[in-house]
Each structure stands twice: as structure tokens, then as C-alpha cells.
Amino acid sequence: MIVNLPATTTNDVNKKITGLREEGGALTLSRVLTLVIALDGEDGLEDSIEAANFASREHPCRVIVVLPGDRKAKEPTLDAEIRVGADAGAGEVVVLRLNGELYEHANSVVLPFLLPDTPVVAWWPVDAPAVPAQDPLGQLAIRRITDATNSSDPLAAIKSRLKSYTAGDTDLAWSRITYWRALLASALDQAPFEPVTSALVSGLKDEPALDVLAGWLASRIDGKVHRAVGDLKVELHRASETVTLSRPQTGVTATLTRTSRPEALIPLARRDAKECLAEDMRRLDADEIYFEALAGIDKVQYT
Amino acid sequence: MEKKSSETSASASGWSNPLRDKRDKRMPRIPGPCAVVIFGVTGDLARKKLMPAIYDLANRGLLPANFALVGFGRREWSDEDFGKLVGDSVREHARTQFSQEVWDRLAEGIRFVQGTFDDEKGFQRLAETLEKLDAERGTGGNHAFYLSIPPNAFQTVCEELQKSGLARPQQGRWSRVVIEKPFGHDLASAQELNNTVNSVFPEESVFRIDHYLGKETVQNILALRFANNLYEPIWNNNYVDSVQITMAEDIGLGGRGGYYDGVGAARDVIQNHLIQLMALTAMEEPVNFSPHELQAEKIKVLSATRPMQPLDETTSRGQYSAGWQGSEKVPGLLEEEGFSKDSKTETYAAIALEIDTRRWAGVPFFLRTGKRLGRRVTEIALLFKKAPHLPFDTTMTEELGKNALVIRVQPDEGITLRFGSKVPGSQMEVRDVNMDFSYGSAFAEDSPEAYERLILDMLLGEPSLFPVNREVEYSWEILDPVLDHWAEHGKPDAYESGTWGPESAVEMMRRMGREWRRP
Numbered sequence A: 001m002i003v004n005l006p007a008t009t010t011n012d013v014n015k016k017i018t019g020l021r022e023e024g025g026a027l028t029l030s031r032v033l034t035l036v037i038a039l040d041g042e043d044g045l046e047d048s049i050e051a052a053n054f055a056s057r058e059h060p061c062r063v064i065v066v067l068p069g070d071r072k073a074k075e076p077t078l079d080a081e082i083r084v085g086a087d088a089g090a091g092e093v094v095v096l097r098l099n100g101e102l103y104e105h106a107n108s109v110v111l112p113f114l115l116p117d118t119p120v121v122a123w124w125p126v127d128a129p130a131v132p133a134q135d136p137l138g139q140l141a142i143r144r145i146t147d148a149t150n151s152s153d154p155l156a157a158i159k160s161r162l163k164s165y166t167a168g169d170t171d172l173a174w175s176r177i178t179y180w181r182a183l184l185a186s187a188l189d190q191a192p193f194e195p196v197t198s199a200l201v202s203g204l205k206d207e208p209a210l211d212v213l214a215g216w217l218a219s220r221i222d223g224k225v226h227r228a229v230g231d232l233k234v235e236l237h238r239a240s241e242t243v244t245l246s247r248p249q250t251g252v253t254a255t256l257t258r259t260s261r262p263e264a265l266i267p268l269a270r271r272d273a274k275e276c277l278a279e280d281m282r283r284l285d286a287d288e289i290y291f292e293a294l295a296g297i298d299k300v301q302y303t
Numbered sequence B: 001m002e003k004k005s006s007e008t009s010a011s012a013s014g015w016s017n018p019l020r021d022k023r024d025k026r027m028p029r030i031p032g033p034c035a036v037v038i039f040g041v042t043g044d045l046a047r048k049k050l051m052p053a054i055y056d057l058a059n060r061g062l063l064p065a066n067f068a069l070v071g072f073g074r075r076e077w078s079d080e081d082f083g084k085l086v087g088d089s090v091r092e093h094a095r096t097q098f099s100q101e102v103w104d105r106l107a108e109g110i111r112f113v114q115g116t117f118d119d120e121k122g123f124q125r126l127a128e129t130l131e132k133l134d135a136e137r138g139t140g141g142n143h144a145f146y147l148s149i150p151p152n153a154f155q156t157v158c159e160e161l162q163k164s165g166l167a168r169p170q171q172g173r174w175s176r177v178v179i180e181k182p183f184g185h186d187l188a189s190a191q192e193l194n195n196t197v198n199s200v201f202p203e204e205s206v207f208r209i210d211h212y213l214g215k216e217t218v219q220n221i222l223a224l225r226f227a228n229n230l231y232e233p234i235w236n237n238n239y240v241d242s243v244q245i246t247m248a249e250d251i252g253l254g255g256r257g258g259y260y261d262g263v264g265a266a267r268d269v270i271q272n273h274l275i276q277l278m279a280l281t282a283m284e285e286p287v288n289f290s291p292h293e294l295q296a297e298k299i300k301v302l303s304a305t306r307p308m309q310p311l312d313e314t315t316s317r318g319q320y321s322a323g324w325q326g327s328e329k330v331p332g333l334l335e336e337e338g339f340s341k342d343s344k345t346e347t348y349a350a351i352a353l354e355i356d357t358r359r360w361a362g363v364p365f366f367l368r369t370g371k372r373l374g375r376r377v378t379e380i381a382l383l384f385k386k387a388p389h390l391p392f393d394t395t396m397t398e399e400l401g402k403n404a405l406v407i408r409v410q411p412d413e414g415i416t417l418r419f420g421s422k423v424p425g426s427q428m429e430v431r432d433v434n435m436d437f438s439y440g441s442a443f444a445e446d447s448p449e450a451y452e453r454l455i456l457d458m459l460l461g462e463p464s465l466f467p468v469n470r471e472v473e474y475s476w477e478i479l480d481p482v483l484d485h486w487a488e489h490g491k492p493d494a495y496e497s498g499t500w501g502p503e504s505a506v507e508m509m510r511r512m513g514r515e516w517r518r519p
Helices: A010-024 A045-058 A100-113 A136-140 A154-164 A178-188 A208-220 A273-280 A288-297 B004-010 B044-059 B079-093 B100-108 B120-136 B151-163 B187-200 B216-226 B264-282 B291-303 B450-460 B469-488 B503-511
Strands: A002-008 A033-038 A061-068 A078-083 A093-098 A120-123 A143-146 A169-171 A196-203 A224-229 A233-238 A242-246 A253-258 A264-267 B034-039 B067-073 B110-114 B143-147 B175-180 B206-209 B240-248 B305-307 B316-321 B323-325 B328-330 B348-355 B365-370 B377-384 B404-410 B414-422 B430-438 B493-496
Touching: A002 A010, A010 A078, A010 A093, A010 A100, A033 A045, A033 A100, A033 A136, A045 A061, A045 A093, A045 A273, A061 A100, A093 A100, A100 A136, A120 A136, A143 A273, A154 A169, A154 A208, A154 A288, A169 A288, A178 A208, A178 A233, A178 A242, A178 A253, A196 A208, A208 A224, A208 A233, A208 A288, A264 B100, B034 B044, B034 B120, B034 B450, B044 B067, B044 B079, B044 B100, B044 B450, B067 B079, B067 B120, B079 B100, B079 B110, B100 B110, B110 B120, B120 B151, B143 B151, B151 B175, B151 B187, B175 B187, B187 B469, B206 B450, B216 B264, B216 B404, B240 B264, B264 B291, B264 B305, B264 B316, B264 B348, B264 B365, B264 B377, B264 B469, B291 B305, B291 B469, B305 B469, B316 B503, B348 B469, B348 B503, B493 B503
Parallel strands: A033 A061, A033 A120, A061 A093, A120 A143, A143 A169, A196 A224, B034 B067, B034 B143, B067 B110, B143 B175, B175 B206, B240 B365, B316 B493
Antiparallel strands: A002 A078, A078 A093, A196 A233, A233 A242, A242 A253, A253 A264, B240 B377, B305 B348, B316 B348, B323 B328, B348 B365, B377 B404, B404 B414, B414 B430
């Protein structure tokens, strides 16, 4: 169910939410966090809500979407939309369109909707502020999720994350490669127990997940890491063998090859934003490994 | 060597995997290359739990690329026939969505070896198949043998595994054996079984599955007790009056006569599941969560536990008779197929245990289980003593019962806290109310199934959630006096299907001044 509340106040929206819940009866599930989605416009609205609804089944949460309505409006007004039941995930979705000057005060508008005594997560699905932790909405949150993949210059975006990094920051480009990292780590659990002397990460130019993957490798191994544009693959070079994890660009099956060993195939599709988001909401403490991976990007050699 | 392989990243001296970091909590642990061999592929458990769990692990990306699944059985099957059996059971019982891609990858590593449990040639073929898989699929010589078979076949299979050389891995590889309950039918037989298995596989390679220990709610007992400051101060005989641990099933035993007749509810459920739940509820805080320390604490509390005396007053057993299970008319045990007309097998068992420690002296632990009871439910309930003084008139607190903390293990996993609250109105009147925490609403909808967790832990060589031989033997020591007493005196009392057990169980509690919770 979608309820539209044009030209309203935060008070009335809150009353309506409570009212809807009382009417619905069983909607009073416990929710573990509040997810605030910040958008620059209508672009990406439905996709983001869909991803948030997916993630809310794993992490029951209230979803608050903040976006500008008519920024040129003379009067600062609020248009709200409440989605519950089939149109929401495990919690409720509140879409807030801020008109005129009100958009400058998004944090004040969001504040009354934050659930008591539970963490707040902020997510910028498209463009992120330069320093998420200093953004008014970012200041409310203990976890700030950006997504370099959707920005206009992904490489510049992921590189800029280091400078603005504050404990609690993370980027969906990082969760996108979790299983790649797990498979590579698992491969090094096996003999031969030799150090990795160099590594190669290759793939699309505009896939920041690969840049952060290269940065992660550079932060972990004692050797050069190259980032190339070409077929999608990661190579780990060691004295007596090369470990290669590769996948056709749009394929769903990856191949793990090791010198003088049988090839192994494994399902490894590109992760959707919704799965990445759900993973990112699983832990709310600082991700130090991500920070080190960001720092590692500087050591990566681009060819 | 075996022990070290549990910490794979440190398995060669001085080597530490540069890509691993304890702070990297995001990264899932994927086991190294391996093959799982299932004995007893057509059994219910293999088809409904084991194979679907393996698929679910693959679907969650938690199986290695170099993985193989081998079935061993009597039938004249090709790899494809076995693959079809696995595929059907996956489609029917898996918890995650079916993905053709994941299934195709898994299916490539499926093999079947024909043979009987005492057929040396069959085991040679198995050894050859595994060797070929090492070459073709790169399974690395690591093998897990899952014995989903009756315990009387354990010895034969273990011996054949030893003869074929499969039980002794080469340096840097591992062989593990997984066994399912029952772990014997009394102390002597359990010891014999342990000796048999341990003569072939060292104890650290033996993984005994008690699927209750893989359940999230059961692991949460430890989190609830030791991560919070709220409960530990009252978790003792100063505040706790008694503990009731219940596992009730609504199903009967039609068709399971061959296994169940002569075994009974106490051996089938109390010896393993309920005594394990009791140990987790009653144990002291381990100094850390390493498998060894956890086991040490469980063993300590089990060694201090014994049944309350006299047994004819503190135990009860029953056998279901015909009745109405909800809306369905069901037969009694004696009319079920596979049971003798004069079977003395109990389908309901209730016992009272006492723990001789400072924390628990004087607190009875009531354990009960049964078939064809009111509904399917497993729970642990701590009932607290009444407040020593109530500054209310008795009329105000007539409806106030004991405070209770209930850990709901299944279904509707969660925790309930029961306490008194004022009834709204102009008068002071206190009545019991519930405060609920429900897993389903606070965490992942698709938390992994118990078997998934246990199989993954076994492949990783992580033994915390598996009972060791000492635990099994202690639980028989606790239960044996009751079983002996029952064997010598009387027979189970009949109870109507769909009710909460025989009248004697109610009386047993009444004698001790308590009553059963209706779960």
C-alpha cells in the first residue's frame, strides 16, 4: 500500500505511520536499524527502494528516502509518501521530497523518523558527498555506504574515498568482490606455501570493484600489483605457480586455474547492488581492511 | 598434523596466508578442495537434509571450486542415476532458490560407486574414484566420510576404510568421518562404538552430528548467557526454581518401527539433544570460545549431573494410544505398522536431573520429550522463584505465576520473558504477560539450516559444535540408571495422541510441587 501525503509535516507523517501500523496489526515487528537513502533526484529511486526492501528482509529496518522535490519552490514544503505491506520490505518505506529551502535541512526532516536506540545507516546509491561523514545526513549515521560504480567517474570516486575515509565508511564496490577475495584467499590456503611475488587485476576500465580489489592485494602482498584494462581476471604469481581466477565479462561461471592442476569451475555471478547492500548492513563497525585496500590503490600500477 | 589442518592458513610451518586477516569479518571461510563421500545415500536423512544442505552451501558460495560428492551404495547406479537422486532431493528440500548454474557446477563433481559395506572390491573402487577425482577435479586428497547408516554397520565400514588406506591420509591431507545418532544404546555400547571408530579415526577426525547444536537458537544460548550482563547474575539457584527442557513432536512413528521399537524416546532424544541443551544451559562460562574450552565446560557439568532419586517418583514414561491429533484421527503405537502388539517402547519420557554444583544444587532440571503431543515445539524454560515478599493483597496477585525466561528453539525461534504486569483499570491487579524477541523479525530470514552449518564446520575442521566421545559417554552415565529402572519395573502409561503426555508425568511434577508449562 502506498499512501501519499502532499504538503505535509513530519508530525503528520509520523502519526500516519503509527496509524497504519495499528490498522495493520501485526506490522509491529522489531526493526534493527534505520536506513536513510539520499538521492539527488528521481533517478535511481525505485531501484534503490527495491534493493533496500530486499536487504530489509535480512535486516528488518525502516527505510527513509530523502530527495529534492522542486528545489526552486519559494515555500519550503514537504511531500511524503509512505509505503507498507507489499510495497515495502520487512519495515516501512518513507519517501520524503523536500521542496525549496527545506532541502538544505534534510537532516532535520529525517531526525523525527529515526527509530529509537538503533543504528542509522546512510546510503548514497548514485553520487556521494565529498566527505560522507561530514554530510548532514552522514553525521546521523554510524555506517555510511557509497557506491562508486554509479558515479560519473568511478575510478576518481573510489580513489577519493581514501581522503574522506572515516571509520564506518564503506563502498558497494568493496562488497561486490567479497567472494572473489574469499576464493583467492582460499586458494592460498593450499600448498605450495610461497609468497605472492606479484599480481595482475584486469577487467573493465569503469569497474571500481577491480580497483579496490587491486588495492586490497597491494595492501596484503609484498610485490607489485598491476591493474590492466582487458578480460576479467585476477592472477597471483608465485615462484612455482600462477593462480588465475577469471570469468567472461558478463558470465556467471568463473574458472580457477593453477599451474599443473586441474581447472575448476565455480558459480561467481556479478553481485547485484541489493546483495552488496545486505552484506554491508551485516556489520556496522569500522571496516579496517577496506581502509587498507583504499590506501593500497595508490601502490597499484596502472597500465 | 590433523589438528593443524583446522587452521589451514598455518598448516606449513611459518606460512601465514597474506590474504587472511582476523579483522576481515566480511570474508567468508571457504573450505579447501575436498570430496564428501556419503554412505547410505537413499536414507531419509541423506535425501532430506544432507544433500540439500550441500547444495545450499554451494549456492551461498561456501563450497570450494574443487569439490566432489560421491555416493556409495548397493544399487547398480551410474553417476547420472545418483546425480538424479541428488538433484531431486535438492529441488524438493533445499532452502535456497534453485539455480541451474550452481547445480550444474555441483553435478559435474557427482560420482557413484557401487558396493556393499563389507565388499573389499567396492572400497577399492571407491579409492580409485577418489584418486581420479583428485586428478580431474583437484579435490586434493581431502576426504570426508559421512556415515548415514545404522550404527551396526559402522565397524564394517570403518574397517574397510582402513584396509583400503582411505582412513589414513598422507601428510598435509585430511580424512574425517561424520557419524549420526544413535551413539550406542547404553554406556557399554557407546564405549564400544567409540572404540571402533577411534581405532580407525583419531578423535579429532570424528565429527558426531547432533543437529540441535547447529541451530542458531542453541548457539544463541551462549550469546544470551555470556555476552549480556543482565542474565548471568540470576542464572543460579538463588533465583532459578527449576528448568524445563521440552522437545515435543506431533508426528507418530508409523513406518519407523524397525528403528524405534526397543529404542524409545529417552534414548532417541534425551540422551543426545536434551542433555546437550541442558549442558549448554547449565555449564559455567568457558574461559574462551575455543572448541577445547567449550568441551571442557560441558564435560564438567555433565560429570556433575545425575538423575534424582527415587526414580519411580521422579520419572515418567508413556506410549501414545489412538486419538485425535488436531483434526486428524490417528492410531496408537501398538496399532502402528512395525511395532509388536505388546511393545514396551516408550514414546514419551520425562526425567528429573540434579546437578551437584554450587550454582545448581537444589534446582531440578526436568527433561521431557514425546511423540504425538499437542504440537511440535522445542524450548528451554527457566522458571524463577516467586518474589520472597509481595506487598500486595493476595487478591491482587492471584493470577501471577512464576517469572520465566523461555528460549524457543523451534519453531518460531526466539526468546520469551514472562513477568507480571498491572492490568489496566482502577484496581491493582497483576497478571502474567509476555515479552517476545523473535529471530524471524530481527535477523536474516534465511539463517542457515543446522546441517549447513555443521557440514561447513566439518569441512573447515572446526569441532566446537560436535560432541566428543566423553560427552556421549557421560550422557549415557546419566541416563543408564533410568533406563535400567524402567526395564525392571512396569511399562509405559498410555496417553491419548494429541495431548501433553500421560497422567503419570503430571503426577510426577505434582509430587515435586511443580507443574509442566504448556509449551
